[in-house]
Amino acid sequence: MQSGEIQNSDECLKPVKSFLRMHSVLVGGVVLGFFVLCIWFLWAIYGAPYAVGVMCSVSEGECHFLAKLGQVGDLFGGVNALFAALAFVAIAISTFQAFRTYRQDRQLEQDGILAAQVKSTYEWAYKAFSQNGCRPKAEGAVWSTTARHLLRAKAIESMIETRMFRLIAAEHKEYWRSQFAMAFRLPDEDGNDSNYRGDYFGFCEFDHDLGVLVRYSRMENDAVKVVISFSQWDDSVVDPLISLEEEDIVNWDQGMVGVALKKHLRALKDSQESVSKALGAVKDAAN
Structure with a gap:
């Protein structure tokens, strides 16, 4: 109590x-x-x-x-001097407070501009990467331009100091990360399924002088790595799903999808109990 x-x-x-x-x-x-x-x-x-x-x-x-x-x-001379000193202190405090407020307002304004630019840069990167809703072309300019945009977006995001705008920038990043991950699975311009094997990243030519088959890259390999890395989940980021408590999720079992999920979870629990009993029986038989 x-x-x-x-x-x-x-x-x-x-x-x-x-x-x-x-x-x-x-x-x-x-x-x-x-x-x-x-x-x-x-x-x-x-x-x-x-x-x-x-x-x-x-x-x-x-x-x-x-x-x-x-x-x-x-x-009263001493008191007058005290009042004068306190008045000076009050003016100094007021000036400092005004300066701090001005600096905070300027920081908010600057961070708002930076967060908006982060969003625009991610949009430009995706537009350069996936044209006409198709998988990226096997061209060096496509991958290099995309990688440059992503690196600049990362640099701009690092300049944001306000927590609110850092969170907004993280939201933009998460959305476009998922878009890039799905873009890898898009078909090409001819409607063929995504296939990055074969000669997509490079090609081979026979060097008659050396008498060997030489492999060449179609694009900057570091640029390809940057784009692939961006499309993956960053392990250094704290996943909000990890800290989620059961009581934080309400009304999840409502509606058609919620009822279906509830049935699935019930069947999943029954399956886990059956597996646990089977493993126990196997263990007892082994002993």
């Missing part, structure tokens, strides 16, 4: 903590201003009368009214 109350309390405090983290300078300025006001009021109520009493007790006959006022005014 207590752990549940603590957890609920933490959930309630999350917005407050988030506000304090985002507006730490503003909160600090408010606290500093409140502290200054407290000092000023305490000085006016207690400090100044005490100072006047001490001064007049030394020589009461010479303690004239105007002199006392002047002396009291002089006593």
Whole structure:
């Protein structure tokens, strides 16, 4: 019960903590201003009368009214200096806050432009790679241009600093990665199934001077590697499916597809139990 109350309390405090983290300078300025006001009021109520009493007790006959006022005014010199210093600090904090806000806005604007360019570069790469909905031609220019676009998209993506736009760029990359993977299975312009064997990547010619059969490449091999690598899943990326919890998936068993999946999972569970029993029987027979 207590752990549940603590957890609920933490959930309630999350917005407050988030506000304090985002507006730490503003909160600090408010606290500093409140502290200054407290000092000023305490000085006016207690400090100044005490100072006047001490001064007049030394020589009461010479303690004239105007002199006392002047002396009291002089006593506020330190407080005035404090206020001036605090005003300078407040201006510095305000300037820093404005500069930080400006820098954040500029970073968001720049990252938005970069994320949009990443999307465009992937589109250009795919357009150069798969023309007219067919598999890529066995031409060096096709593979080299595609590889250059993909490498530039990667370089542009690395310049993005904002988490939101990094996630958006990752979404674009995942979509176009799947498009490239499917493009490898597209038929050629004549409608033939994809076939990368034979003379697609290279060809052979007999060298009469050397008396041997020499193999030549039709395209830059590194460019081909770049494109193939892009179409594969990056193992360094955290798969969001791995951290997925069962309670995060709701209403998956609804509709025609959901009912079919539910039947499949039930049959799969029965099959696994049968296999487990069969393996146990084999193990017992072996013993």
